[in-house]
Amino acid sequence: MRPCIVGIGGAGGNILRQFLQSQDINLMGLQFGRHLAYGGVKGLWLESATQDTQRQNYYGSLVQGRYPPFLICHGNVSEGSDTRRYLSDTYGFDLKAPGFDRRAEYLKGIFEVFEFDPKLKEVCLEEFKSNDNPLSGYMWQVGIRPHTIISTSSARSKLCDSILFIASLGGGTGTGFINPITSYVRSEEPIFPIFALGILTEKGTDKRKATEGQRDLGAVIAMYDLLTKASGEGIDVLILVDNQALVQRFGGNYTSMDVCIYNSLKPLLDLRNYPGDLLQDDSQGIRRVIWEVNGENNGSNGISRRNDGAGNEGLLPPILVPCYCIQAAHEGDELKLVEGALGKRGSLLPAGKDGRLFPCDPTKADRVLVFTRGFFRTEDIKEAVQNRTGLSENKIMVYRKLGGGKVEDMLILLRNPYGGSIGEHKRPGTLEWRLHDIISESINYIENNEMNILGFQSYKEITKEMLRKYFYGKDGLQDELYDCLERLKEGEAPVFTRPLRIFGNGMNALRNCHEEQQMAASDRASLRKMVKEELREIFNDQDCRRRIREILQS
């Protein structure tokens, strides 16, 4: 596969830099041809905080034709934009907020409003002509689409056949943007492969003094929205990496952590397939394999399903956990590679010390994709993976790439390695355990930070009310997260099932909220009148007047 890699936010940009390292020689600024990255990938850094783009000199402005490029998400929105003013005056959202204040719900709210408010759409179309969403439309049409095979460019042989979004889950721009941009791209391109690599935030307070609870909440909101959009509505897969595991392995050296993630995915991007297998891993093929249900009709057949209660069932995007191992080329030992990637049997800890980039039990996976670089027989690889995971042969997909260098390596992608057993959330090193941790922290944060969530921003009353319902209302996020904890405890899958929206069912929710506010206003007027009348009666009473006179004289 040859993806267009889109790094969103700070973490996305740093990891993308590894992928876009030039494989060519540096001739003191001279470049005779196109920039060459590993696997022929192309890339783009999306950022909302202009100051972050000014603090580096690797990326250049896409608008000025530089490569590798960055694009400011709201770059086409002017200071005096009518759309910006309407959004701010009506909802209290700022389209040009740098970093979007590092809150997932902030951007979520903005994008939902663009979907349902007809007046806003009208203003937006009037101002931006072909876009009914100035952020997503701009990023897609100017930034991402030109690099893909669905663009109108004539150079189709070197264009990208998929998109891989990279973002941190729990940070700022990346966490907030990944859902809106992936949903928008999917609305434009129903079957184009869209993959997402999410890097879960580590524990503790970060350098910008954002607490663990706040970041976990952002991560949960982002993951929740990504994984509850059925096939055809959002991403095809979420590849999860745990920064906490990498911190433990690399002692907090972020550059080494970025390099680790890049090296782990190289077998996926390597274009040197075995002869006769040239098309084995084109993106559409990988996408089909990722979505494939395992064949049985019962609930434990892998891909999660969502029933919307109206008899409509849809497949939900799976989670893939990458596991990676590398060894010297002359060893030729696939068993050692598999053990290095998945860890020894029965061992889940310490996290980060084997090849798993997210805590999980490999035996829980319902399907496995194996990418190797080296000279191996397919049967030997399948046998080694089967021994370790217990999966049958038909659930192990092997993609071999040629070796020939100093090393050979293996990337194993475990599909949905969780569920099926009660109490796994208590077993350290499982995916349930990690998810239970971040969901618990998120609930704790929601319960103890109502003012921080609702009162900190310049939200209008309408927005505050909708956010209050989204977080604290009946069947809101807080309730749903408690249900998620129960599902984790009971070993159910999927964990995230019901899509949640801040603005509910769009204009109806807004209208209801307006009506409630009007009712609240009329109630207040009645109350004021009642209080006035009571006070008048009190002051007309002779006994009361005498007592007041005595108090004043004393």
Add this chain to the structure above:
Amino acid sequence: MNLLGHDIFEAYMLICLVAILILGGALHVMYLKMIESMVKRTEESDFNLEDLMRSMHISQGSNFNIMMILSWSLLLVALAFLYLLTPSIFPEWNYFKIPRVASLDWGFAIFGAAALIPGALISIFVPKVYSYYQIHKRLKAIAAAIPALLLGSIICSVHLGTIYPASDQFYWNLGYLMLAAAAVLMILPISIGFLEAWRQ
């Protein structure tokens, strides 16, 4: 030829240089054979060498390709300048045997352009071999020095041609060393690739 050391020495040096290039070719053929046998050992279905070579293809980058095309083109020019510019080594085959060209102000340049033609023909085909190797970036960076080495060798030869009939062994040796170093660097990716495959 003078049998008392001087010309025999240069002839031996020429043989060494040619041997380096032939070695590179031999290592490349053996590398392809080794990869083919490793793939055959691990692949159930049949395939032909063309399919394998298509699979092995890897882009090395425009800058690297330009450097190697330039290097192979200049290699023959540097060789011609070092051995055929003056009558010191081959009295019957040298630049001064063509007085019409030798008497021109731009004679050296014309001689160089003439040597460039076969060099350019070689450089159309030979640099493609690098697309079958995984060449580390550091090695590619070293390759950027090859044209400079070859130009250095040519400059040394031009100096010798300018001072002829006087001679200067130091400049000849320096020119040769630069040419030999360039040739070694040009086959280094192939050698390393061969060694890595052989270890497997």
